[in-house]
Structure formats: structure tokens, C-alpha cells
Amino acid sequence: MHIMEGFLPVRDAVLWSAITFPFVALGLNSIKKQVKNKPELKMLLGVSAAFTFVMSALKIPSVTGSSSHPTGIGLGTILFGPLTMVPIGAVVLLFQALLLAHGGLTTLGANIFSMAIVGPFAAAVIFYLTKKIKFPLSVSIFFASSIANILTYITTSVQLALAFPDAAGGFTTSFIKFATVFAFTQIPLAIIEGLLTVMIFNMLVKYNLNNNLNYNLSNNLSDNS
Amino acid sequence: MRYLLNKNLLILLFVFILLVLPFFLVKKTTLSEGEELFLGTDDKAKSLIKELSPNYKPWFTSVFEPPSGEISSLLFSLQAAIGAGFIGYYFGFSRGRKSIKIKEE
Numbered sequence: 001m002h003i004m005e006g007f008l009p010v011r012d013a014v015l016w017s018a019i020t021f022p023f024v025a026l027g028l029n030s031i032k033k034q035v036k037n038k039p040e041l042k043m044l045l046g047v048s049a050a051f052t053f054v055m056s057a058l059k060i061p062s063v064t065g066s067s068s069h070p071t072g073i074g075l076g077t078i079l080f081g082p083l084t085m086v087p088i089g090a091v092v093l094l095f096q097a098l099l100l101a102h103g104g105l106t107t108l109g110a111n112i113f114s115m116a117i118v119g120p121f122a123a124a125v126i127f128y129l130t131k132k133i134k135f136p137l138s139v140s141i142f143f144a145s146s147i148a149n150i151l152t153y154i155t156t157s158v159q160l161a162l163a164f165p166d167a168a169g170g171f172t173t174s175f176i177k178f179a180t181v182f183a184f185t186q187i188p189l190a191i192i193e194g195l196l197t198v199m200i201f202n203m204l205v206k207y208n209l210n211n212n213l214n215y216n217l218s219n220n221l222s223d224n225s
Numbered sequence: 226m227r228y229l230l231n232k233n234l235l236i237l238l239f240v241f242i243l244l245v246l247p248f249f250l251v252k253k254t255t256l257s258e259g260e261e262l263f264l265g266t267d268d269k270a271k272s273l274i275k276e277l278s279p280n281y282k283p284w285f286t287s288v289f290e291p292p293s294g295e296i297s298s299l300l301f302s303l304q305a306a307i308g309a310g311f312i313g314y315y316f317g318f319s320r321g322r323k324s325i326k327i328k329e330e
Contacts, residue, residue: 001266001267002267003267003270004267004270004271004283005283005285005286005287006283006284006285006286007271007274007281007283009281009284010284043315043318046311046315047311047312047315049308049311050307050308050309050310050311050312050315051308051312052308053304053305053307053308053311054304054305054308054309054312055308056304057301057302057304057305057308058305059265059301060244061244061247061248061251061263062247063246063247063250063251064251065247065251065262065263066263066264066265066266066269067263067264067265067266068265068266068267095304096304097287098288098289099289099291099300100291100297100300100301100304101287101289101290101291101297102267104285104287105285105288106284106285153266156270160270160273160274164274164277164278164281165277166277167277174277177273177277178270178273181266181269181270181273182266182270185266186266188243188246188247191243192240192243192244195236195239195240196236196240198236199233199236199237200312202232202233203233203316207316207319207320207322207323208319
């Protein structure tokens with residue numbers, strides 16, 4: 001889902017950066033507020049960031065014959081709400097842009113938008129809806145994190161199709177081409193991401209002492225079940 | 226607790242199967258000529274851009290490029306290690322904290 005450095009026209013690069021910026025600012029603010037209210041959440045916030053760090057570093061082979069990587073965004077979204085994951089995802093993407101030549105500074109806005117804005121907001125909505133129709137918690141977590149992963153890659157396809165429409169078929173043809181590259185490869189990886197998110201969540205519940213998890217689950221997603 | 230262990234083991238087993246399956250399902254012969262096995266989708270998107278807009282010239286290059294594939298893997302594993310290290314620290318810490326609390330009660 002990393003659009004490579006320089007591979008978005010100036011117009012698109014500026015546009016996505018401008019859209020992204022307020023979300024990053026709001027996200028930082030949201031983290032500041034949560035940590036101020038409950039300083040003991042810092043560790044859990046660290047775990048959410050660490051999970052994204054690990055997951056987005058792992059390039060995993062898929063049955064389509066290409067490799068791609070999970071995003072790890074779902075866990076932190078479920079624990080802290082979608083805004084919190086915006087700056088965290090941004091830090092990971094900045095790290096990869098600066099040190100790994102993976103993604104880039106000019107495409108940072110677009111990449112933050114797909115991975116750290118669409119990802120967490122999709123995860124939050126899906127988590128909320130699946131809880132609402134009374135899915136078991138682990139099933140909700142699975143769907144929230146795996147579908148968020150796929151939607152991140154679909155967003156990348158939209159971004160690339162907008163920037164590089166097909167000469168004959170325009171946006172739609174181009175979108176289908178990019179989505180074919182990204183989306184199918186992503187399906188098994190999304191399943192892996194969903195499963196691993198459920199696993200780490202199970203472990204967090206096991207060692208959780210002060211009911212921080214429940215506190216956050218009900219607060220950030222205004223869900224009382 | 227026992228139940229949780231089993232559940233997580235089952236999840237890990239399933240993840241393992243999903244990880245290994247591509248190596249058996251995808252063979253060099255199933256790919257079209259010149260296609261590299263398990264190439265990153267990011268690279269594939271790049272070639273697709275070149276195909277859709279042959280005249281497009283990237284207008285910015287990476288500030289730092291890992292000098293070789295090995296160095297690139299090193300940095301990727303560093304990223305994963307930092308994350309895994311912290312997660313391990315947290316679970317070790319939480320486990321210790323919980324066992325102390327159980328003793329106290």
C-alpha cells in the first residue's frame with residue numbers, strides 16, 4: 001500500500017497531504033487527552049504502536065504470487081479509538097519513508113490517508129456494527145482488523161487510479177487494474193492480520209488488571225456491551 | 226487460562242498454514258514469463274503506473290536508499306525487532322505484576 005516516493009503527481013501529493021494534516025493534529029490531541037486522564041494507559045498505547053511496527057515490517061507471501069504486508073492498525077483502534085492511530089501510523093510510515101525508501105515523503109500524505117485514516121476509521125465502524133448485532137468480541141475484532149486492512153489497500157488503488165487514469169477506460173479501468181494488484185494479494189494477509197489481532201487481544205485481556213481495556217472499549221466506541 | 230492457550234495455539238497454527246500455503250500453491254511455472262516470484266505489490270503497482278502513463282517521471286527521489294537488499298532487510302528486521310521487543314517487555318511485565326498481585330491476595 002506504500003505509494004513510492006515521487007510516484008504521485010504534485011497535485012495529488014499536495015491534496016492528500018492537506019487532507020491528512022488535520023487528522024494527524026486531532027489524533028495527537030486525542031492521545032494527549034487520553035494519557036492525561038489515565039497515565040497508566042501509556043504502556044497499552046505503546047503496545048498498540050509496537051504491534052503496528054511489527055506488522056507493517058513483515059512482508060508476507062500471498063497465494064497470488066506477490067508479497068505484501070499487514071498494517072496492525074485494528075488493535076489500537078479497538079483499544080483507543082480511530083484518531084489515536086493516525087499519528088501512530090504516521091510515525092511508522094515516516095520511519096519507513098526515511099530509512100527504508102519504502103513509501104516516501106511526497107507520498108506520505110496519501111499513505112497516511114490509506115493506512116492510518118481509512119484503516120482505523122473502517123475498523124472502528126466495523127467493530128461498532130458487529131458488536132451492535134451481537135457478534136462475539138473476538139469475531140468483531142477479527143472482522144474489524146481484517147476488513148480495515150483490505151480497505152486500506154483499496155484506498156491505495158483509488159488514489160493511484162485517480163492519479164493515473166487509464167488512457168481508454170479512465171478511472172474505472174485503472175482502478176480495477178490497481179485493485180487486482182493489491183486487493184486479491186491482500187485477502188490471505190487480511191485474514192492473518194485479523195487472527196493475530198484476536199490473539200494479542202486475548203493475551204491483553206488475560207493480563208489486564210485495572211479494567212483499562214473495558215474502560216476504553218466502552219469509552220472510545222460508545223458501546224456499552 | 227488453559228482454554229486461552231489452546232485458542233491462541235489454534236490461531237497460530239492457522240496463521241502458519243496461511244503463511245506456508247503460498248509456497249506450495251505458487252510455482253515458478255504458474256507465473257507468466259519474466260514475472261518474479263513473491264515480488265512486493267508496491268513494485269507491481271510501480272510497473273503498472275509505468276504502463277498506464279509511460280511518460281510519467283517521478284519528481285522526487287528517496288532521501289536515503291538502503292545501499293543493498295541486505296541492508297534493507299536489516300532495517301526491516303530492526304523495525305520488527307523494536308516492536309516485538311516492546312510487546313515482549315509488556316507481557317513479561319504484566320505477567321509478573323499479575324503473579325505478585327495473586328500472591329498478595
